[in-house]
Amino acid sequence: MTQQPEPIILELNPDQGCTEIESLCMNCRENGITRLLLTKIPYFREVIIMAFECPHCGFRNNEVQSASEISETGVHCTCQIKNSKDLSRQVLKAETATARIDELDFEIPAGAQRGVLTTIEGILTKAIEGLSQEQPVRKYMDENLYNKIQAIIDKLTIYRDAKEPFTFILDDPTGNSFLENLNAPAIDPQLEVRHYVRTKEQNEALGVVAAANPEVEKEEEEKKDNINIDVDEVMHFDATCPSCKAPCSTRMHLLNIPHFKEVVIMATTCDSCGYKSNEVKAGGAIAPKGKKITLKMTDEEDLSRDILKSETCALKIPEINLELTYGTLGGRFTTVEGLLDQIYDELDTKTPFTKGDSVTPERKHKFSDFLHKLDEVKEMKREFTLILDDPLSNSYLQNIYAPDPDPNMTIEEYERTFQQNEDFGINDMVVENYNEKGERINPVKNTEQKVEQKAE
Secondary structure: OOOOOOOOOEEOOOOOOOEEEEEEOOOOOOEEEEEEEEEEOOOOOEEEEEEEEOOOOOOEEEEEEEOOOOOOOEEEEEEEEOOHHHHOOEEEEOOOOEEEEHHHOEEEOEOOEOOEEEEHHHHHHHHHHHHHOOHHHHHHHOHHHHHHHHHHHHHHHHHHOOOOOEEEEEEEOOOOOEEOOOOOOOOOOOEEEEEEOOOHHHHHHHOOOOOOOHHHHHHHHHHHHOOOOOOOOEEEEEEEOOOOOOEEEEEEEEEEOOOOOEEEEEEEEOOOOOOEEEEEEEOOOOOOOEEEEEEEEOOHHHHHOEEEEOOOOEEEEHHHOEEEOOOOOOOEEEEHHHHHHHHHHHHHHHOOOOOOOOOOHHHHHHHHHHHHHHHHHHOOOOOEEEEEEEOOOOOEEOOOOOOOOOOOEEEEEEOOOHHHHHHOOOOOOOOOOEOOOOOEOOOOHHHHHHHHHHHO
């Protein structure tokens, strides 16, 4: 058996040493010392903490950079700031993230501020300091520009002092930024977190994919046209382990679920570190209506029911105030017990700012109490209600009485809202008004219908 290499990034430890390197001071042009610490923020992700100090002029600087992989999706956080407590929300802002205040039409673009672990108040303070630096010069050179920037500074100061409510938006295409939920693990009514698929341009800017090459794209399209997947075939393709970065294999298989539809199951296993993961993608067309499945869990046999939770499905257990929004956990094909185990592990190991020295005893006790209730649920020590809400009807919960109705299960179909159709890009889909050549007829018509639907 080959010996496993020691990890480069270690868990946060008070005895852990840091790396010191000599580097140039940008203030006095003498040499100072930069200290590097490669570590993991508990229950979040890997980071590189850098601190610079110059013994000649006393200049100091610090920075936080993400050392983890780029997430599959970007993250968009919208938070309503109403009081000083909201200003104390912790923010992990990556260098690729954009911060914005809607009411002021003020934006801190990606790269303008370095990666930092701070609060919303800290971000506002840093923005005020940055805008104020050249104000005396502007007042002398261009008084009109000075007055405009001073108006922004005054407004930011009002927001920082919690004298007026405002909307704070954090958008990061890498998915490596985070905005604290003060009500965790429950839903925060003032915080909306949305995960989205990056555009091709965003992937190219992040270096996830190479810049567009028409010849290469044409060859790839020709290869795709020649691929035929047999229903019983398990396809293998090379991948990279997200845990240790070693080469690994991913398997893909088409599966037809009885009384449901065809799905694609993908599983990744790493022989180097033992990492395992699986994901499910629903196939077929988008259903005309959404679907809500409610199951009353009464005994341990219900835990063995097969369940397919798609990436567009929200999950709720009202008895313990558990609510997972769309996109959480991705697609999963397992049993109810297996899904609850995954939810427990994710909350226990990957929920930021719920454990550690910086967490208040009240919040730590609240989160521990919630995990205890979730543990009772997954061991069926208490009855509960499981609710799956999927706007695209791509989720499935086994009916053990099939083809007869399940007395403990109710299935409701509903019309999607305009916002749900907008989030999934359905409003922009046009499948009508095409001629024989595949050209659109009256292309403006869909936009007009979209505006009319929103107005209604």
